[in-house]
Amino acid sequence: MEWTQRHKSPFVSTTFSFIWAIWEATRRYRVGLKHDIEIAVIDSRMLAGRAATTLELLRKGTPKERHLDYWKWYRYALESQNVLVHGSIPAPAVLTSVPLLSLVDKLPAYLLRQECDHTKLLSPFDSLSWDTMDRKPSFRQFCQDMSDQFLRLPTEHRLRDATGGSVRLAMAFLRPWFHKVVAKDFTNATETACTLAFIIAQWPAQWWSRDHVEMWSVIRSLVQAVAEEVREKRRSELAEEVRRPQGV
Template sequence: MSVPPKDSELPTPAAIQSPISGTPLPQYGFGSEFSFDSLVQDNPFLYRIYTPKTHSQIFDDAADPYFVGQKFNEHFTRAAEQLKDSPLAPGETVASVCTYRDVAQHMDWTQRHMSPFISTTFSFVWAIWEATRRYRVGLKHDVEIAVIDARMLAGRAATALELLRKGNPREKHLDHWKWYRYALESQDVLVYGAIPASAVLASVPLLSLIDKLPSYFLHQDCDPKSSQPSLDPLSWDTMERKPSFRQFCQDMSDQFLRLSAEHRLRDATGGSVRLALAFLRPWFHRAVAKDLPAATDKTCTLAFMIAQWPAQWWSRDHLEMWTVIRSLVQALTEEVREKQKADVDEEVCRLRNVVSDLERVVDDYEEAEVISNVDPAKEKDDIEEDYVVLPTPPLSPPPSTPPSVVECHYIDQTPTVSSATQDVAPVIRPVEGSNSRPTTVVLSPTIIIHQQQQERCSPAETHSESPSPEHGVAKPRKDRSHPFVETASCIITGVLIGAFITLCIINSQRRTLIYVT
């Protein structure tokens, strides 16, 4: 085992380039300084061991308390809104207001249900050691360690040691010195009232930290690839009947110093960064996206504290590890940020494609809806024509007008028909306000007047309609010729042709007639 150097051999304070300006806390105890307000500047993290419970309906907001003193829990009359703000007046602190009686009530297990305090610790190693002890002896195995920003609790927290020292000999409890040793070893910090959720950086299960511990906490022959998390890889006896945290710290330091120089540097740099990220992982990924410098600084600070815990004198002799730790953290934060940017870009591209597909589907749906929602009655009205049949006049037409020659005009605002039709039947005018549907008036088997508003009629239009570019595909129209009209037309055509042939034969001037024809 390596022998620690003497005080005369230690580097001078000017030569020490530790990123932590003040003197860090030792492995156990507080040293000469035990005030929370003075320690929090160089020790910005607190840790709390607890078993998660069902979140109360009272505390359902991020600003509501995350931890509440048992005196102020939801079973009592104190409301959550009263715990959000500090109960102390400006300029007051818990150390100046609380008394020895208050801390004695918290340290006594039989009276803790009336305590306004919440127990935390400055030591991450004590949190791991105590969590494993509770895991072994307790019935509940869902033990977690919460990492708390200690600087957000300034004025609302005090070390248990400074409160215990306020008692005079007459009021000291019988278990005073037992509580004192416990508060000294565990670096216990008491928070008054509640700890807001904004101060809790992360909460990680104990078993998720086991494989992230530096190698001097584990057996050398353990299997690091074991998929089932358990406490078996730990190098200390977790089932010891009377565990001593002081002895535990000494054993871990000895195991660290027994490692080779390369392995020590590996655990002090890479192992420290790995454990720091395991403590801060949920918060770390959120902070990288929002505030990269803050994520780097907090992770480096925690990694520095982990690196110098096993042997502070050794860390002073290896100042290069501060640069290595900061470089590792910066590389990790930049890589995580780039990965998050790539994930965001990929997600944006995916969502853009989804939106495009949805727009295409909506367009296709709208087109299909327009086609399927065409009113069949309206379409039938547009295609079919209304017929008005009037009484049939005598079949003998006027001698001056051939019966097959009828002139048709479209009736718009001033409907007109030929003189031949005026003698047969009256003109039917369109009724104002009615639909502008085409109307066919049947005057006789040989006379049809087809009224429309935009074009002149022709005999071919009574049987078919040319395709419209607006409708796309022309729809076949039904043949609406009356059988009597067809018969009469054939008879008249035959009579005319026969009359013409007879005229050519009988007439003496048939050559001239044929030539003129």
């Protein structure tokens, strides 16, 4: 559909790709007028039966039914990992909704400009290593450039980005939900955070991540340490609330 008609669609557009969400949100923020942009993290298990990938839907049609722009849409669906949800997304399925600006300084180093003075930047987006003001950006080129930048880093820096950097970004995405859930369901909180951190860690170079299996245990250890710290803090806060005299 044309962008002017999208509000009439019975579908809500989402994505399986965290990096597409960041890239697209940044593009909309920089070239559009709307700046209250947030990225929501959705539990896809709660959308069973009402969601399908755009690729699935495109592949269902016969060659004779294909629109002239079929391959253009196909390429877009492949790059964006787009998922269409019929109707609406139930509130319990939305784990968090995080302002884009709160994520910028939590991104791994390979997505940021190297050796820039952050105190002199006019905008937080000026720290990003891709041209966020490009009127005709290419997601494919963006992916290639960021992967190349990651692979140019020294090995120890790559490991740092793939472990600590991935956990940091995963926690930035999940923070409100994680802090609420970790005291009640420690396993669910840590497994969810690990799953997202694993996805982030593999993105810049999957073949490289397969050759460094040690980073999976490092990620688990980091998530476990953060979770234990947050859980103890939450318990202390709850205990303090119980001890505090209640006003009448």
